[in-house]
Amino acid sequence: MARLFGTDGVRGLANEAITAELALQLSVAVAHELGGRGAFGGHRATAVVGRDPRASGEFLAAAVTAGFASAGVDVLDAGVLPTPAIAYLTQLMNAEMGAMLSASHNAMPDNGLKFFARGGHKLADELEDRISERVGCDWERPTGAAVGRIRPFERGAEFYIDHLLDAVPGRLDGLRIVIDAAHGAASVVGPEVFRRAGATVDVIGGDPDGLNINDGAGSTHLEHLQDAVRLRGADMGVAFDGDADRCLAVDADGNIVDGDQIMAILALSLHERGQLTDDTLVATVMSNLGLLQAMEREGITVVQTAVGDRYVLEEMRAHGYSLGGEQSGHVIMLDHGTTGDGVLTALMLAQRVVSSGTPLGVLAGVVTRLPQVLVNVRGVDKDRVESDEGVRAAVLAVEGELGSGGRVLLRKSGTEALVRVMVEADTQERAQGYGERLASVVRERLTL
Template identity: 80%
Template sequence: MGRLFGTDGVRGLANRDVTAELALNLSVAVAHELSARGAYGGRRATAVVGRDPRASGEFLSASVMAGFASAGVDVLDAGVLPTPAIAYLTKRLSAEMGAMLSASHNAMPDNGIKYFASGGHKLADEIEDRISERMGTGWERPVGAAVGRIRPFPQGAEFYIDHLLEAVPARLDGLHVVIDAAHGAASVVGPEVFQRAGATVDAIGSDPDGLNINDGYGSTHLEQLQRAVVARGADLGLALDGDADRCLAVDADGQVVDGDQIMAILAVELHERGRLRDDTLVATVMSNLGLLRAMEQQGIIVVQTGVGDRYVLEKMRAHSYSLGGEQSGHVIMLDHGTTGDGVLTALSVAGAVVSSGKPLSELAAVMQRMPQVLINVKDVDKNAVDTHGGVQAEVQAVEAELGERGRVLLRKSGTEPVVRVMIEADTAERAQHFGDHLAGVVRRHLSL
């Protein structure tokens, strides 16, 4: 059996891979592990639970809450809210744990569970492993008044909106934005917080029905946002994903501004204000070489980690860095949150536009992206990609041919059954050529 937890919680096809039984049993194990980590002055441990709008979240959140309560943990049901809102509420309410039901940017049939420890932090690998070991072990069940209680917590949305408004770097009066909420968890709070910050807001992808999350909208489907920004004459567009922990942007001409460019904009802005701690940005190995080169020119150090915002966060916490993130749009601003927050990122980008007086296109031009190709290779043994001699020999050959004019990265996905082949080169044609070549090598050697 493979590792239960991936790079961002437990994820899979809802009601097949991620079942009510799994959600309940896993939450019991989480309750036991996290409750055992400290005493709470005689009171019971508390958990905050939220979800995105997908239909399966209705029964899965009920199972998670049942698991917590059956283990003697009191539960605050925050309802539909972004992942970073649940992390924030876990910290603000001094809860011992939190849980978010979401498969992020994945299609509606999938779902997942992300857990937070006290302080709103994602679980370290070793804690996840101990939780997995607890699954199915015997335990003494509380009875009577010792069982946990489940209570609705609708005020969580207002708490989160107030938190975001306190973090806005500048009022947004006079700014016209289009918000694409992916029919997801921020469909209400996303447009609402921008309106309260003073912006003129057009919202799209903000009518969730339980089935349409990420369907043609959001950060993985930017076409609707690009068209809307141009058609409505907006200053910029901001796209969230299903659980609103990531954000991508579109400038006034409909050109995409990706997570690397967003990090570059925010790093420079913080650097100029003396707020970029140790003049350091934390990024993953997936970030474009253009980001590294641009930051070097700005006198900003880039520290790289493995793929996954949790690893970015671990590095940031270990060294008290203030900014980090991923090309996909996960951006962590440690002075304001404990995890990637798409709405906070969107507000920060909009604030940079207002405070600088420059259009987003000019701010994004601080870095030039090198041509990059990313190919997902399906139906292969992803666990063998790092050890297969034939694959690694071809990787070394391509690296030698690219030299300093590009780079190669092959890795197994932590959230999907694929191998990701990434190539950067000095031209788009060379990047595509080598990408296609290595994708073929992976298929030939690792096909199931």
């Protein structure tokens, strides 16, 4: 049987894969696993619930709050807020659990459910599995005064904005920035916090109507932000995804600043202030070799994990590291939050521009990105990719030809009969050639 939870909650087509019934049953299961009666000193458990602006989030959030309340959990309904805001508010309110309705960067018809445990932490795999086993099981229903109460949590947005402003080490006076909010969860709080920090703000993608989230806007459509920054003469631009747990940036000339470059800029800033724990940055194996080379030059160690922000977070929590993230712009700063936060990342990046007096494009130049090619090979026996002698020999041959000026990575998909071949080299042509060469070997050796 397929696992219910994916790498970041439960996600799929709303009202088909992600139904009101599933949302209700999942929230009941979460309530029983995280806030069972008597488990917290006899008091009634509390949940914080939020969502992005998708139309389907309206009925799915209603189902989640109904499930929590029917299981005897009091609910604070925070409305439309970013995912990291719900994680923060779960921690702030000392709630036993939190729930976020969002499909992140996916198109509007999709939706998803993410849950947080006490402290605003994402759930471990084993906890998700226990919750899955509870879905649809019989349970004793509270009645009368024992049922949970649902209250609007209107101050949640203000608490989150205050938290962000407290985290930033300085003001942004004199900075002009364009924000693309993806018509998503940060459409209000994102621009507002920048204005309060002193920046002059132009907003695009800031008019959510329930149907337009991520539609030609946000971090997956940076061309609109690039045009807006150049047209308006802004110092920089930032783009969030639908639930604003990550961001990418654009410099004054419209050049894209990706997650690797953002992490490098923030790592150097923290390093200079003595706040980069063990002078270490945590990144995934997909981060560009240029990031690793830049950090080595600056005396910063890079620890690499499997792809996925949850693995970055696990490594950071295990060793107390302060900064980590992914090339996609999902950046985690554990001194200020328990998960990736696109708005916080954007604020820290902007503050570095202001405090250093250096344009974003110059700061981003610390990383020289090597051309990177990703080739997906479908219909293959992915489980043999690491053991097949022919594939291993081909990889070793390419690595020998690349030397220290490139890199090869073969990754099997977690959900499909697919192997991803990633090659970095000193030129786009060499990367493409080596990528296609290895893909041919994988296809020849591993085809089902």
